[in-house]
Each structure stands twice: as C-alpha cells, then as structure tokens.
Amino acid sequence: MEQGHYDNLMEELSTQAPDLNRNFTRIDRDLFNETVERVTPYIQKKVTFWRKPIEPGLHVAITLCFLATGDSYKSLQYSFRAAHNTISHIVPETCWAIVAAFGDKELQVPQTPEAWQEVTLGFEERWNFPHVIGAIDGKHIRLRNPPKGGTHYFNYKKFYSMVLLAVADASYKFLYVDVGAIGSESDGGVFAETRLAEMLLQEEANLPQPEALPGQPNGFPVAYFLVGNDAFPLRNHLMKPYPKRELSKEERIYNYRLSRARRTVENAFGILANRF
Structure with a gap:
C-alpha cells in the first residue's frame, strides 16, 4: 500500500499541482482532510496483534476515486495496492460514514x-x-x-x-x-x-x-x-x-x-x- 497512489501520487499532487489533485479526487486538499477527520470515528479500526488496519485517509481516497471514475474494484487494487475484496468493503462503508458525518449538517430540509x-x-x-x-x-x-x-x-x-x-x-x-x-x-x-x-x-x-x-x-x-x-x-x-x-x-x-x-x-x- 505504501507504493500506491495515496502515499505517492496524491502527496505529490497536493504540493505541486493542487488543480490536478482536485481533479483526481474531485475535492480540494482541505476538504479531503476535513472529510478524513470527520469520518474517522465511523471507520477507524483497532490495531490488533494480527494486523494493522488501513488508515481512514486511504479509505476516503479509494472511495472518492471509485465515485469519480467508476473504475472497478479490481482496477483500483493496482492503483492503491489494496486487495479488490478489501475495497469491496471499504467503498460502501466509507459512503455510509460520509452520509453519517455530513448528512445532518450539509443536507437539511428547512425547519421553520x-x-x-x-x-x-x-x-x-x-x-x-x-x-x-x-x-x-x-x-x-x-x-x-x-x-x-x-x-x-x-x-x-x-x-x-x-x-x-x-x-x-x-x-x-x-x-x-x-x-x-x-x-x-x-x-x-x-x-x-x-x-x-x-x-x-x-x-x-x-x-x-x-x-x-x-x-x-x-x-x-x-x-x-x-x-x-x-x-x-x-x-x-x-x-x-x-x-x-x-x-x-x-x-x-x-x-x-x-x-x-x-x-x-x-x-x-x-x-x-x-x-x-
């Protein structure tokens, strides 16, 4: 995973080409960081003796790229160095987390x-x-x-x-x-x-x-x-x-x-x- 887009391409684009980074994830870096911060309580996994969990930032990056491009899970596994069966759980879980974290604030029917x-x-x-x-x-x-x-x-x-x-x-x-x-x-x-x-x-x-x-x-x-x-x-x-x-x-x-x-x-x- 350390050689995937999240740790390399996205870090490079965020510092050298912000416009391209926004085109890649469809949101700017500040909003990306805010999204990661707000969804972390919903998707953060515990560190165990057997494995180190995938960090929330990678969850968000994979999900945004899937929504932006429509690439298959098997295609994204090569870009982000995560197994396609793992991505199949990451995407729906992160989507629900985004709804839970942003829904009530960003999407609200007028009340008065x-x-x-x-x-x-x-x-x-x-x-x-x-x-x-x-x-x-x-x-x-x-x-x-x-x-x-x-x-x-x-x-x-x-x-x-x-x-x-x-x-x-x-x-x-x-x-x-x-x-x-x-x-x-x-x-x-x-x-x-x-x-x-x-x-x-x-x-x-x-x-x-x-x-x-x-x-x-x-x-x-x-x-x-x-x-x-x-x-x-x-x-x-x-x-x-x-x-x-x-x-x-x-x-x-x-x-x-x-x-x-x-x-x-x-x-x-x-x-x-x-x-x-």
Whole structure:
C-alpha cells in the first residue's frame, strides 16, 4: 500500500499541482482532510496483534476515486495496492460514514417558516417565480440488474436503474434526497412514499402561511409549493406545467417561468454527475 497512489501520487499532487489533485479526487486538499477527520470515528479500526488496519485517509481516497471514475474494484487494487475484496468493503462503508458525518449538517430540509422564506426569496429573485420552496425531480442511476430483480429496476428509458429523487433550491443546492426506489417506479410514485410528501400532506413541514402573491396585496392567498414536471401530481404544495397544447398567453408565461425554476434541480444533477 505504501507504493500506491495515496502515499505517492496524491502527496505529490497536493504540493505541486493542487488543480490536478482536485481533479483526481474531485475535492480540494482541505476538504479531503476535513472529510478524513470527520469520518474517522465511523471507520477507524483497532490495531490488533494480527494486523494493522488501513488508515481512514486511504479509505476516503479509494472511495472518492471509485465515485469519480467508476473504475472497478479490481482496477483500483493496482492503483492503491489494496486487495479488490478489501475495497469491496471499504467503498460502501466509507459512503455510509460520509452520509453519517455530513448528512445532518450539509443536507437539511428547512425547519421553520423563516428558513423556507429564504428558499422562496431565492426563486423569486433569480427566477421570477414566487412562493417556490424547491424544485423536485428524479434521476435514474444506471446499475446492473440485481439477482432476481426481474423487471423491477427496468425503467422507461430501457435500462436498469435506481431512482435518486431530490429537491434543490434556486442556487442548485440539494435540500432533500431520497435514493433507493426501483427504476420502474415513476417520479410521482417515488415522491408519494417519501417522508417529505407525508409532511407536506399532513401540513407538518412548517411552511409559511398562504398569502397573496407579490404585487397583489388584496389577492387570493396562495400556498407555498414545490415545482415539478408532468410526472408529478398536481397538489396544493406541488405545481406542474399546463399539459395542453393551445395555451393562452398567461398560461405560456406560467409554463416558461415554472420551467426556468424547475431546471435548477436538473442543473444540480448535472453538476453532481459532472464531478462524480
């Protein structure tokens, strides 16, 4: 392991070519070190008489390279001088550790009306669409059909997948994610089974109270809502485009502005896929 990328290439890149080091791991050195520090309590193994455990930094480096390149475990074993069967345990363990260490801080649904208002203000200022608390969409993550998976994971795009459902704010930041649904299920069906959908339906999400739209002080009170595409059902808390073809001018403007606001989650997926 001492002759692998972690002890040699990464050390050299971090001091001589920081940009290349960021391209190699997809994060800069400071964030890499912070990640190692925060996940260590979850993955640190005890030193025993029989073996010296693999250090947490190597766990993180292997996992990031696997996520960034998609290389097989057998390919990574030559780069990091770790057996492929060992890497097969390192990657999922480290992924769960990263979620445990960063999840509550970096990915959190707003808890108060004031916090939701900040999200809404972003959509109003950047995309000219008021009362939006997030853009929602699903992304199909390609995978091999699991044993006895049948057609459960076969999606409408004609490949096997798992669905990543996410809500993003106006600045492409994820507010909520749900991953693990089978690829054959629709985005609307996946959302209906999430905790967020339940909170919105039961009015437990602490959204701001319905009020008139900006510029209409005496107008009808409008609830705050997510924006999605045609795959989602129309609800008080979820708006979608007009589906018909012959639209009025007002309806075309509405569809255009909703599309601009909704694309933030698609852009967030694109940014994520471009890095990992």
